[in-house]
Amino acid sequence: MSGLYTPDLARIHAEGYNDTFDEAHDWLAAEILHGPVNAHLFDIGCGDGTWLSVAEDRGVMGEGVDLSPAFVEIAQARGLLVKQGNAADIHIPKGTTAVTCLGEVLSYIDTTTKHDTLLPVAQAAFDALPSGGLLFADLIGPRCLPHARRNTGADWQMRIEVTVERERLTRRIETQVDDRVDTVIHQQSRCHPNSTKRALETIGWHCEILDSYGPAGLLPGRFAIKLTKP
Known part of the structure; x- marks a missing residue:
C-alpha cells in the first residue's frame, strides 16, 4: 500500500x-x-x-x-x-x-x-x-452509497470498492499495470x-x-x- x-x-x-x-x-x-x-x-x-x-x-x-x-x-x-x-x-x-x-x-x-x-x-x-x-x-x-466497479485499459486493470460508515466513506482502489499490483485507500467525509x-x-x-x-x-x-x- x-x-x-x-x-x-x-x-x-x-x-x-x-x-x-x-x-x-x-x-x-x-x-x-x-x-x-x-x-x-x-x-x-x-x-x-x-x-x-x-x-x-x-x-x-x-x-x-x-x-x-x-x-x-x-x-x-x-x-x-x-x-x-x-x-x-x-x-x-x-x-x-x-x-x-x-x-x-x-x-x-x-x-x-x-x-x-x-x-x-x-x-x-x-x-x-x-x-x-x-x-x-x-x-x-450523504446519498453517496456503497458500490464496487472494475475498469480496464490497454495495459491496466482497476477495481474500486466503496464502503460507508456513518459520515465516513472509504474507497479501496486496487490497480494492476503489467505485473505491478498496488492498493490505495482513500477516506472522505x-x-x-x-x-x-x-x-x-x-x-x-x-x-x-x-x-x-x-x-x-x-x-x-x-x-x-x-x-x-x-
Whole structure:
C-alpha cells in the first residue's frame, strides 16, 4: 500500500478519467471571467493539470497544487505552473481571484488532522481573495452509497470498492499495470448540504448549493458549492 495517488494510479486517472469535468470547463471559465478583473485561478488538487490547461486556453491564467508527486510531475511536463502541496495547510497565491477544487478534493480526510479540508481551505481563500472572489468545489454528499466497479485499459486493470460508515466513506482502489499490483485507500467525509452552507456562511461567504456545474451534472451522490466573497 502506498500514497494517495501512486504513479500507476495517477497515470490511469490521467488516461481514463481526465474528461470527467469536460462539460463544466466552459461554464467555470465564464464564471471566473465574470468575477474580479485580472482573473487568476488557483486549482487545488489539480491532478494532471487538465482543467488548468483548458482554463488557460479560455483566457484564465492560473497555477495549481496537488498532494501527489506523480500528478505534479505529469502537470509540470505539460508546462503548467504546478507544485506539490497539502490542502490542509494551503497558501493561496497573491493575486488569486478564483479557487477551484474539482473531484471531491475537499472531502478527503487529511492523515495529519484526521478531518476533511473544506473549512481550512474555505477560510484561507476567504482571507486571500478580493471582494467578488470565487471558490468552486464538489463534495461527497450523504446519498453517496456503497458500490464496487472494475475498469480496464490497454495495459491496466482497476477495481474500486466503496464502503460507508456513518459520515465516513472509504474507497479501496486496487490497480494492476503489467505485473505491478498496488492498493490505495482513500477516506472522505460525507457532507450535508444544509450544514455545509451554514458553516461556510459563518466564515463570511455567500454560499450557493449546486447540483451541477452549469450544464455538467455531477457524479451520483455529490453536490457542489459556489462561494462568493461579499
